[in-house]
Amino acid sequence: xxxxxxxxxxxxxxxxxxxxxxxxxxxxxxxxxxxxxxxxxxxxxxxxxxxxxxxxxxxxxxxxxxxxxxxxxxxxxxxxxxxxxxxxxxxxxxxxxxxxxxxxxxxxxxxxxxxxxxxxxxxxxxxxxxxxxxxxxxxxxxxxxxxxxxxxxxxxxxxxxxxxxxxxxxxxxxxxxxxxxxxxxxxxxxxxxxxxxxxxxxxxxxxxxxxxxxxxxxxxxxxxxxxxxxxxxxxxxxxxxxxxxxxxxxxxxxxxxxxxxxxxxxxxxxxxxxxxxxxxxxxxx
Numbered sequence: 349x350x351x352x353x354x355x356x357x358x359x360x361x362x363x364x365x366x367x368x369x370x371x372x373x374x375x376x377x378x379x380x381x382x383x384x385x386x387x388x389x390x391x392x393x394x395x396x397x398x399x400x401x402x403x404x405x406x407x408x409x410x411x412x413x414x415x416x417x418x419x420x421x422x423x424x425x426x427x428x429x430x431x432x433x434x435x436x437x438x439x440x441x442x443x444x445x446x447x448x449x450x451x452x453x454x455x456x457x458x459x460x461x462x463x464x465x466x467x468x469x470x471x472x473x474x475x476x477x478x479x480x481x482x483x484x485x486x487x488x489x490x491x492x493x494x495x496x497x498x499x500x501x502x503x504x505x506x507x508x509x510x511x512x513x514x515x516x517x518x519x520x521x522x523x524x525x526x527x528x529x530x531x532x533x534x535x536x537x538x539x540x541x542x543x544x545x546x547x548x549x550x551x552x553x554x555x556x557x558x559x560x561x562x563x564x565x566x567x568x569x570x571x572x573x574x575x576x577x578x579x580x581x582x583x584x585x586x587x588x589x590x591x592x593x594x595x596x597x598x599x600x601x602x603x604x605x606x607x608x609x610x611x612x613x614x615x616x617x618x619x620x621x622x623x624x625x626x627x628x629x630x631x632x633x
């Protein structure tokens with residue numbers, strides 16, 4: 349972990365929640381394959397005990413932020429293809445299993461139980477293959493379409509001034525990083541408006557793991573605003589007020605979060621910094 353930024357990020361999340369006590373806060377970190385798929389690891393391979401990291405984050409966040417621990421779910425389904433073989437991401441199957449587990453905790457009523465599963469490519473060779481030079485395996489990328497659930501939506505990309513009726517970018521299946529079929533990769537902000545009748549707006553702070561997870565969320569929120577702090581430089585308070593946000597979810601791969609140096613800068617505004625500085629000066633006096 350980047351200890352300095354980890355502490356700063358956790359403190360910023362806690363402060364952000366205290367500033368918005370009227371919103372529902374959820375936080376989850378997805379363990380990576382090396383920790384979950386221990387049976388596939390070489391003997392004595394140095395694998396970090398991510399359960400200790402999870403407990404540390406959970407304790408630091410406190411009781412006002414609903415922490416969603418999905419470690420047991422991932423371990424339970426470790427033989428079900430929840431991670432790609434050639435890439436560092438989880439698969440849509442992994443995202444599905446986690447969604448099924450945490451949907452009640454996200455206060456989602458009657459989540460879909462049946463999906464049409466479409467394999468969009470079986471020739472995906474991801475980052476792990478690129479880094480290792482191993483070229484003898486390929487992965488299949490699948491998308492999940494819920495059955496018997498209304499799921500119409502529009503995706504707006506402010507950085508491109510572009511709207512589309514699908515979160516899937518099929519042209520990315522012709523390039524090397526086919527995982528970018530989900531939203532065309534990472535963006536500073538993506539705004540998804542739906543036909544959901546529930547008056548819930550989700551603000552999602554995320555890394556690329558969330559890109560394949562959002563396909564399970566769209567039927568249950570009238571709007572989902574995805575923010576990737578690595579690329580976002582605007583005032584997040586404007587999003588909360590203009591979009592009438594009701595729920596906040598932080599969803600990261602655990603390795604990404606432990607090394608992140610961007611989240612606190614998005615959550616803590618210049619005004620917050622000034623208030624904290626004033627409070628510290630008062631305490632010193």
